[in-house]
Amino acid sequence: MKRASRLEKLPPYLYVEIRRKTREAQARGVDVISLGVGDPDMPTPQHVIDALNKAAADPANHQYPTGEDRGMPAFRTAVTDWYKRRFTVTLDPETEAMALIGSKEGNHHIALGLLDPGDVAIVPDPGYPAYIASAIFAGAEVARVPLRAEDGFLVDFDAIPADLARKAKCIWLSYPNNPTTATATVDFYRRAVAWAKKYDVVLVSDNPYSEISFDGLYVPSILEAEGAKDVAVEFNSLSKPYNMTGWRIGMAVGNADIISAIAKVKENTDSGQFNAIQYAGIAALEGPQDIVKSNLVVYKRRRDLAVDALRAIGLELDAPKATFYVWAPIPKGQTSIEFAGRLLDETGVVVTPGIGYGSRGEGFIRLSLSVPDPRLEEALARIKKVKDRLPSGAGGR
Numbered sequence: 001m002k003r004a005s006r007l008e009k010l011p012p013y014l015y016v017e018i019r020r021k022t023r024e025a026q027a028r029g030v031d032v033i034s035l036g037v038g039d040p041d042m043p044t045p046q047h048v049i050d051a052l053n054k055a056a057a058d059p060a061n062h063q064y065p066t067g068e069d070r071g072m073p074a075f076r077t078a079v080t081d082w083y084k085r086r087f088t089v090t091l092d093p094e095t096e097a098m099a100l101i102g103s104k105e106g107n108h109h110i111a112l113g114l115l116d117p118g119d120v121a122i123v124p125d126p127g128y129p130a131y132i133a134s135a136i137f138a139g140a141e142v143a144r145v146p147l148r149a150e151d152g153f154l155v156d157f158d159a160i161p162a163d164l165a166r167k168a169k170c171i172w173l174s175y176p177n178n179p180t181t182a183t184a185t186v187d188f189y190r191r192a193v194a195w196a197k198k199y200d201v202v203l204v205s206d207n208p209y210s211e212i213s214f215d216g217l218y219v220p221s222i223l224e225a226e227g228a229k230d231v232a233v234e235f236n237s238l239s240k241p242y243n244m245t246g247w248r249i250g251m252a253v254g255n256a257d258i259i260s261a262i263a264k265v266k267e268n269t270d271s272g273q274f275n276a277i278q279y280a281g282i283a284a285l286e287g288p289q290d291i292v293k294s295n296l297v298v299y300k301r302r303r304d305l306a307v308d309a310l311r312a313i314g315l316e317l318d319a320p321k322a323t324f325y326v327w328a329p330i331p332k333g334q335t336s337i338e339f340a341g342r343l344l345d346e347t348g349v350v351v352t353p354g355i356g357y358g359s360r361g362e363g364f365i366r367l368s369l370s371v372p373d374p375r376l377e378e379a380l381a382r383i384k385k386v387k388d389r390l391p392s393g394a395g396g397r
C-alpha cells in the first residue's frame with residue numbers, strides 16, 4: 001500500500017514525537033513528568049456532565065445530530081449569547097455561528113472550504129502545527145511569516161511583502177498565542193482587518209485560549225474590530241475554559257460566507273457533533289462560570305512557580321499574561337531539541353522544543369502547566385536541583 005503523498009509533506013507531528021520519547025524514557029524506568037501537552041488536568045464541571053447524561057438518555061438524541069452541518073439551533077444561540085455577553089459582539093445564530101468538533105476541526109475544515117491546490121496560506125512562525133497540516137491537506141502552499149519577540153510576537157502586517165499578501169488567500173492569527181503566550185489588542189485586530197481588506201485575504205482567528213488570561217488582562221475577539229465580519233472567522237472552544245478537551249466541542253463565528261463554506265465541508269464529512277454533547281456545551285456556556293475563574297487561580301499559581309524555577313536555573317523570562325504555557329528562551333549555543341533532551345535525561349521532565357512550532361521557535365522551549373500541582377512541583381524541584389548540569393546564559397534567538 002502506498003500512502004498519499006500529502007502525508008509525506010507533513011512536518012513530524014510534534015506531540016507524537018514527544019509521546020514516543022516519553023515512552024522510551026518510561027521503558028528505561030524513568031518516572032517521567034510531561035509538561036509537553038496542553039490538556040487541562042482538572043475535571044469538567046458536574047452540571048455539564050449531568051446535562052450530557054440527561055441528553056444521552058433521550059432517544060431523540062440517538063439519531064444523526066440536528067442541523068448536521070452547523071449544529072443545533074439551541075447550541076448556536078448559546079454561542080451567540082455568550083459572544084454578546086463576553087465580547088459585546090452581535091451575531092446571527094442562523095448564519096454567523098456554527099458548532100465544531102473542537103476548534104481544531106474548524107482549522108482543518110476551513111482549509112478544505114477555502115483553499116484550492118496551489119493557493120497560498122500564511123501561517124505565522126512559530127505557530128500551532130495543525131494550521132500547516134490543514135493547509136497541506138488542502139493542497140495549498142504555506143508561507144510563513146515571522147513572529148518576533150521584539151514585536152510582542154504579533155504579526156507585523158507592514159513587513160509582509162505586498163506580492164505575498166496579494167497571492168495569499170488566508171492568514172492564521174491566534175491570540176492568546178500557543179506557543180508564545182502573546183496576546184493581542186482590538187487595535188491589532190483593526191490593523192489586521194485593514195490589511196486583509198486591502199489585499200482580499202481571509203483572517204482566520206483561532207481563539208481557544210480567550211478565557212485564560214491573568215492579572216485582569218482583557219482578551220478580545222477579532223470580531224470586536226469594526227468591519228471584521230467582512231473578512232474574518234473566529235474559532236473558539238469549550239476545551240480549555242471548561243476542562244472539556246475530550247468532549248470535542250467548539251464553535252466558529254463570523255463571516256457568513258466562510259461559515260457556510262465550512263458547513264458545506266462538514267455536511268459531506270462528519271455530520272456534526274452528538275446532540276448530547278451539544279446540550280452539555282449549552283450547559284457549560286449558560287451555567288455557572290465559577291470553573292473558568294477557579295482554573296485561572298490554579299494556572300496563575302502554577303505559572304508563578306514555573307517562572308521562578310526557570311529563573312532559578314538562569315533562564316530570563318517574563319511571566320506570561322495568558323494561556324497555560326510558559327515560553328522560555330534557552331541559553332544560546334544549543335538547539336531547543338538538545339536542551340529539551342538534556343532536561344529529559346537529567347530530570348525526567350518533558351518540555352516541548354520550540355523548533356517544533358517552526359524555525360522561529362528555535363531558541364525556546366514551551367512548558368505546559370496543565371499537570372496536577374504535586375507533579376508540577378516535583379518537576380520544578382527536579383529542574384532546580386540540576387541547575388549546575390544544565391547549560392546557562394542569556395537565550396532566545
Ligand SMILES: Cc1ncc(COP(=O)(O)O)c(C=O)c1O
Binds near residue numbers: 128174238
Ligand atoms: C492554538 C490551538 N488551537 C486549537 C487547539 C485545539 O483545541 P480544541 O480542543 O478546541 O480542538 C489547540 C489545542 O491545544 C491550540 O493550542
